[in-house]
Amino acid sequence: MARIVVKFGGTSMANIERIRNSARHVKREIEAGNEVAVVVSAMSGKTNELVGWVNEASPLHDAREYDAIVASGEQVTAGLMAIVLSEMGIQSRSYSGWQVPIYTDDSHGAARITDIDPTELNERMSNGWVPVITGFQGISTKNNRVTTLGRGGSDTSAVAVAAAVGADRCDIYTDVDGVYTTDPRIVPKAQRMTKISFEEMLEMASLGAKVLMIRSVEMAMAHKVRLTVRSSFDDPDAPQIAPDGTPGVPGTLVCDEEEIMEKQIVSGVTLAKAEAKITLRAVKDSPGVAAAIFGTLADKGIIVDMIVQNISDDGATTDITFTVPDSEYDKAVKALENNGGRFEYARLSGSKGGAKVSVVGVGMRSHAGVASSMFKALADKGINIQLITTSEIKTSVLIDEEYAELAVRALHTYYGLDKKDA
């Protein structure tokens, strides 16, 4: 017997037929003798509709009213799921965030869960009930009003509930069937992973593999909640087989590194396009100059991705290069040029249309030379590298967007990630 928290996303709750299919996954787990709690998103499109109304009512609205309105979508799906489960003979009831309660801070629209009282959920689950909980929301301990966690927050709700009730696993049912070694639309030989570590998933998520919200992975890692990513569109009654062919969850398990026996040097290749590069030449180097530059951009709400700094030719100034989204390029250049004397530089150059290609893998930690092998693999295809950044388990390069797919495919093959039978 295991205790499982399952979460269904918007496409899995889009209508009664989809809800019924999702409920059959719950039924399978209950019949296997497990204890189950369910966390649900709103019907797909519903949250957008509600947000649209809020913005139409007033672009400058009170975030507390935004939350009161937008939180209603999950109440509907939680109730419907409880009804469908009951009809299948499974004892079930719905809970709004404030009924659990799921306590948050009062950062309305982007609240953080501070505590969950598991008493009621534990009691229900140990008596064979399936509590169905609204994702994406809670109640502020400060003002007793409904809060929402920000878009995609239902994943975070699910992980937090799983941590609170001490679940053995948190199954995230979505419209993809797992995490792939790279985007299968670019590399048809991409493989579905059986396991991936939290650290790798974090890098993958932040690098553009939009399967899980970063916050939910961070929280899962912090509380050691084992996550699976799986499809609610699978036949609920099919045998449960993991991607590697062994019995298990038909999806990807995101877990502690310890659980992964054979570590690949590189687990996945990710791609982010439309990155613009900006270089400031001969920046007068003084303490706080980087803070001044990036503070100027942050003030304009521009998010900077890769940052590289080098000593300049003359040894007294420095060259700083960084990337921003293509769409922010003009705004960023303007902000830097009119910086009000916060910093000085000789020349500004830059261009749009870059692509960031990264290889991710916890195995890098114990393998020297991943970066150099990556550069060689790209050089063999005649791909020029414009920027390089590295972290403990990731190496990223910026290249011309034209070469993006070629680079991803080359690296995927080079690191032995291609599907064998494809």
Add this chain to the structure above:
Amino acid sequence: MARIVVKFGGTSMANIERIRNSARHVKREIEAGNEVAVVVSAMSGKTNELVGWVNEASPLHDAREYDAIVASGEQVTAGLMAIVLSEMGIQSRSYSGWQVPIYTDDSHGAARITDIDPTELNERMSNGWVPVITGFQGISTKNNRVTTLGRGGSDTSAVAVAAAVGADRCDIYTDVDGVYTTDPRIVPKAQRMTKISFEEMLEMASLGAKVLMIRSVEMAMAHKVRLTVRSSFDDPDAPQIAPDGTPGVPGTLVCDEEEIMEKQIVSGVTLAKAEAKITLRAVKDSPGVAAAIFGTLADKGIIVDMIVQNISDDGATTDITFTVPDSEYDKAVKALENNGGRFEYARLSGSKGGAKVSVVGVGMRSHAGVASSMFKALADKGINIQLITTSEIKTSVLIDEEYAELAVRALHTYYGLDKKDA
């Protein structure tokens, strides 16, 4: 300065433009120096959509889940109204029923309000805030779950809030501009009333004038809450003129009889069509026989309207005639014929296609002969009367449906209700 609770129905909250127009009515009251609380319905059509999903999920659903789901519609409109009011410079916040709190019993789907804690509302209102409260719902004191009051319950919510905060008036904004002396589609000369007593409104409501929910009128009468029925589609900035041309609320005031100086003998004429008549001849008269007959029908969920009982020719048995909706006629006849020996009668006869025409007026109490004058007015038009029932302030007759409109027009003219200038 007055304290006013205003309620907006579904058509007044149907979209942001409509909500904005409704909010302008609130603004006018605030600018006139009044204290205002708002009670809102869900967007028109929204509750039906939610109920549709519930029934699709399972026709035999838990009423508590029904309530959790269906209550979400008003949360959306309450939040939107608070945002729109804030944008107009009026301090406002939304409250769900459970936040006020509005306490109810635990009859989910048809709950009754047991108590409202006015502390928070009073404090807000006296500080110039406009609290916006979800209509139609509350929280059960027994199980701490969200309850709904049954369809049209927002009127009841508004009256209950008005009673709790000691409001001087409860303005029900709807898509009609008041209560008419009869249906203007039948009688173009129908007049909008300036005032009508609670008792008359109750009779009008139960006789087919579907402007206000009966429960809300009963509650208003019990707590002496003055109600107005007015249109949210009116220009919010137009001068406030009552139907009689005096300054006041542009709509109909439903109030205590005491407030109405000049009492009409007849205030209104109402019509209910598709009434079927059933007569049981020579019913063996014994104590409890009426209870047995109408109990048999109640067991089948058949609602009986008019009931007339007479001594039969032989003096030892009795004739009983009553009406049911046309749609229930066959079911009713079958139930009576197969009554399992609960009562005995000689013959059953009946027919569909009746129309009940009623005249209502508190003035009847002090005027003899209203019934006979009514019968004469109908006889003058050659209309045959099949059944007669009377109450203190109402006289109803059942006639052939063919003559329904003719009868209504004749009585409307006869009692001097026709608009003078039309």
